[in-house]
Amino acid sequence: MAENHATATDKPVPYSTGDSNITETTIAEMRELAARYPVGRSALLPMLHLVQSVEGRVTPEGIEACAEVLGLTGAEVSAVATFYTMYKRRPVGDYHVGVCTNTLCAVMGGDLIFERLKEHLEVGNDETTEDGKITLEHLECNAACDYAPVMMVNWEFFDDMTPQSATQLVDDLRAGAEVKSPRGATICTWREAERVLAGFPDGRADEGPTGGKASLAGLRLARERNWTAPNGSGGGNGRVAETTVSPEAAAGPRPSDQPGKESQAVNGDDSRKED
Amino acid sequence: MLTPVLSDNWDQINAWQLSAYQRTGGYDALRKALTMQPADVVAAVKDSGLRGRGGAGFPTGMKWSFIPQDNPKPKYLVVNADESEPGTCKDIPLMMASPHTLVEGVIIASYAIRASAAFIYVRGEVLHVIRRLQQAVQEAKDAGYIGTNILGTGYDLDVVVHAGAGAYICGEETALLDSLEGRRGQPRLRPPFPAVAGLYGCPTVINNVESIASVPVILKNGADWFSSMGTEKSKGMTLYSLSGHVTRPGQYEAPLGITLRQLLELAGGVRAGHELKFWTPGGSSTPLLTAEHLDVPLDYEGVGGAGSMLGTKALQIFDETTCVVRSVLRWTEFYKHESCGKCTPCREGTWWLVQILERLEKGQGTEEDLVKMLDLSENIMGRSFCALGDGATAPITSSIQHFKDEYLAHFTHGGCPFDPMASTVFATAGASA
Numbered sequence: 001m002a003e004n005h006a007t008a009t010d011k012p013v014p015y016s017t018g019d020s021n022i023t024e025t026t027i028a029e030m031r032e033l034a035a036r037y038p039v040g041r042s043a044l045l046p047m048l049h050l051v052q053s054v055e056g057r058v059t060p061e062g063i064e065a066c067a068e069v070l071g072l073t074g075a076e077v078s079a080v081a082t083f084y085t086m087y088k089r090r091p092v093g094d095y096h097v098g099v100c101t102n103t104l105c106a107v108m109g110g111d112l113i114f115e116r117l118k119e120h121l122e123v124g125n126d127e128t129t130e131d132g133k134i135t136l137e138h139l140e141c142n143a144a145c146d147y148a149p150v151m152m153v154n155w156e157f158f159d160d161m162t163p164q165s166a167t168q169l170v171d172d173l174r175a176g177a178e179v180k181s182p183r184g185a186t187i188c189t190w191r192e193a194e195r196v197l198a199g200f201p202d203g204r205a206d207e208g209p210t211g212g213k214a215s216l217a218g219l220r221l222a223r224e225r226n227w228t229a230p231n232g233s234g235g236g237n238g239r240v241a242e243t244t245v246s247p248e249a250a251a252g253p254r255p256s257d258q259p260g261k262e263s264q265a266v267n268g269d270d271s272r273k274e275d
Numbered sequence: 276m277l278t279p280v281l282s283d284n285w286d287q288i289n290a291w292q293l294s295a296y297q298r299t300g301g302y303d304a305l306r307k308a309l310t311m312q313p314a315d316v317v318a319a320v321k322d323s324g325l326r327g328r329g330g331a332g333f334p335t336g337m338k339w340s341f342i343p344q345d346n347p348k349p350k351y352l353v354v355n356a357d358e359s360e361p362g363t364c365k366d367i368p369l370m371m372a373s374p375h376t377l378v379e380g381v382i383i384a385s386y387a388i389r390a391s392a393a394f395i396y397v398r399g400e401v402l403h404v405i406r407r408l409q410q411a412v413q414e415a416k417d418a419g420y421i422g423t424n425i426l427g428t429g430y431d432l433d434v435v436v437h438a439g440a441g442a443y444i445c446g447e448e449t450a451l452l453d454s455l456e457g458r459r460g461q462p463r464l465r466p467p468f469p470a471v472a473g474l475y476g477c478p479t480v481i482n483n484v485e486s487i488a489s490v491p492v493i494l495k496n497g498a499d500w501f502s503s504m505g506t507e508k509s510k511g512m513t514l515y516s517l518s519g520h521v522t523r524p525g526q527y528e529a530p531l532g533i534t535l536r537q538l539l540e541l542a543g544g545v546r547a548g549h550e551l552k553f554w555t556p557g558g559s560s561t562p563l564l565t566a567e568h569l570d571v572p573l574d575y576e577g578v579g580g581a582g583s584m585l586g587t588k589a590l591q592i593f594d595e596t597t598c599v600v601r602s603v604l605r606w607t608e609f610y611k612h613e614s615c616g617k618c619t620p621c622r623e624g625t626w627w628l629v630q631i632l633e634r635l636e637k638g639q640g641t642e643e644d645l646v647k648m649l650d651l652s653e654n655i656m657g658r659s660f661c662a663l664g665d666g667a668t669a670p671i672t673s674s675i676q677h678f679k680d681e682y683l684a685h686f687t688h689g690g691c692p693f694d695p696m697a698s699t700v701f702a703t704a705g706a707s708a
């Protein structure tokens with residue numbers, strides 16, 4: 001089991017390749033991030049995400065740029081960059097593919113999915129395919145346990161996975177097909193995702209549903225059986241009061257096919273969980 | 276039985292947008308709060324009996340009242356949206372479906388403690404949730420709910436959505452503060468507590484997402500309404516997250532004090548043809564419970580009385596196909612990986628626990644190893660800098676307490692007696708043999 005957690009640390013990575021993409025624009029954006037906080041150093045984590053969006057990894061040039069903007073030493077920035085799992089010293093592919101192998105997902109199939117993907121992609125943990133498309137990594141719990149086994153592509157959710165749906169997913173990604181998260185947007189590149197994490201929105205927030213089937217499991221049952229919270233007192237919550245009269249009216253417009261609709265396209269084998 | 280309040284608007288079209296949120300009375304609570312004195316807002320939350328939903332269960336209103344208002348330094352609100360305790364999956368769907376519920380709570384809470392800025396520290400590994408939060412904050416700014424002179428009251432507030440970078444330890448509130456200051460996420464010694472010296476050494480309140488999201492409806496419906504739900508010391512409704520070997524996993528919002536037996540009935544029971552073996556009441560850091568605990572009230576006191584903790588109400592359900600030793604090894608590998616390295620008992624202790632568990636799982640251990648693991652756990656528990664170390668011992672000690680025979684079976688069998696395929700969701704019929 002422990003081999004899941006092994007990292008390819010024996011493969012040397014050049015300290016600098018000398019072809020940094022950090023420009024004046026990047027520096028200006030770093031200053032913009034620093035200005036959002038009462039103390040500029042608070043922007044260091046966002047700035048490192050920005051470095052990854054520009055460089056495809058945390059480069060020495062990126063570290064120096066952060067240090068210069070914040071008045072820190074390179075060593076101080078490196079100390080932070082090396083602490084956090086999401087910051088990568090090796091170049092990451094267009095698609096960062098994560099498989100949760102924490103206990104619950106592992107038991108539900110995550111271990112087998114991760115093994116299958118390592119064979120299928122011919123890479124180990126935290127390694128990138130030769131075509132530079134996919135970096136595979138095992139993940140710790142990603143807060144989607146009610147959709148186990150869970151995978152993430154560029155930090156978008158892929159729910160209720162199987163070895164088949166997982167290999168299909170990475171094949172689609174490598175082939176350049178348009179792939180949608182069942183609870184998120186159309187998959188962008190890892191660098192584009194890192195830019196959003198840095199704090200520069202990409203305007204895709206309105207894509208995808210409010211939630212998947214599991215998120216709504218309790219709510220749907222409550223609607224079916226007309227269960228509500230007690231009435232609000234003193235002219236309080238109109239929503240709760242209305243719900244007592246007519247749950248359908250108070251619930252507002254609902255797309256009957258909304259949750260999990262797109263997940264069918266990704267993972268057709270949804271029959272094992274009772275609807 | 277179920278009381279959808281926080282989740283009540285999750286099935287509406289575009290629930291994450293301001294217009295949809297306002298259609299169901301969104302931001303009415305903010306308008307009401309802004310007509311009240313900040314101290315009265317604190318009192319309302321105190322009276323409601325709301326306790327922290329991030330695991331510790333500390334009374335939220337009391338936390339707010341610790342902020343020294345005679346301190347001339349700026350005050351800050353920090354929302355802990357770093358949801359990453361294994362099994363916990365309630366804040367992410369809340370922020371995905373209805374980020375404005377959180378944002379409205381943030382503004383009310385900030386007003387109550389007179390904060391000048393608020394930060395939502397969200398784990399970095401949830402891209403779409405971050406998009407929705409960013410958009411919600413922007414919409415609230417455009418609507419005049421965030422910024423200067425909010426709704427003409429003269430109150431100013433800035434709100435920043437801050438993405439983390441992958442470190443479980445940053446869910447610990449003082450480590451989160453260091454991380455938010457642009458440092459390695461390592462916990463701080465307390466005292467001083469964050470209420471006195473938190474972010475940038477200033478008075479700071481740190482609350483979980485669900486706690487803050489519960490604030491608007493408390494203001495709207497009143498403290499009595501909230502405390503009419505729940506049990507004597509555990510008030511209100513809360514999100515229970517069922518996952519694992521259950522027919523319909525998901526979020527079930529109910530009054531505190533519901534039992535696992537009741538929740539399992541709602542969720543269609545343990546998956547067909549199988550039976551409950553063990554479960555966590557609130558994530559992997561809460562000691563395992565078994566079928567004999569099905570009728571324990573899931574509130575702070577009830578679960579505490581059963582020798583575990585309510586934690587985050589992350590009910591991970593495992594049936595008889597699951598190997599306890601494998602499960603505990605994996606959780607322990609997680610704690611080892613996530614230990615920040617600051618203190619010796621946790622850094623070294625989790626490392627040694629993994630070494631021993633690996634041996635045990637391969638059937639190469641001895642009964643003495645179990646004694647050694649309990650001894651190690653005793654040296655980690657209460658001697659670590661923060662709760663991560665304590666949490667790491669929970670699966671070890673509780674599994675040895677309830678399933679010692681299964682550890683022994685690994686020795687006699689010369690390895691794991693379980694078929695890993697049988698526990699998967701795609702198990703074939705023959706795999707359970």
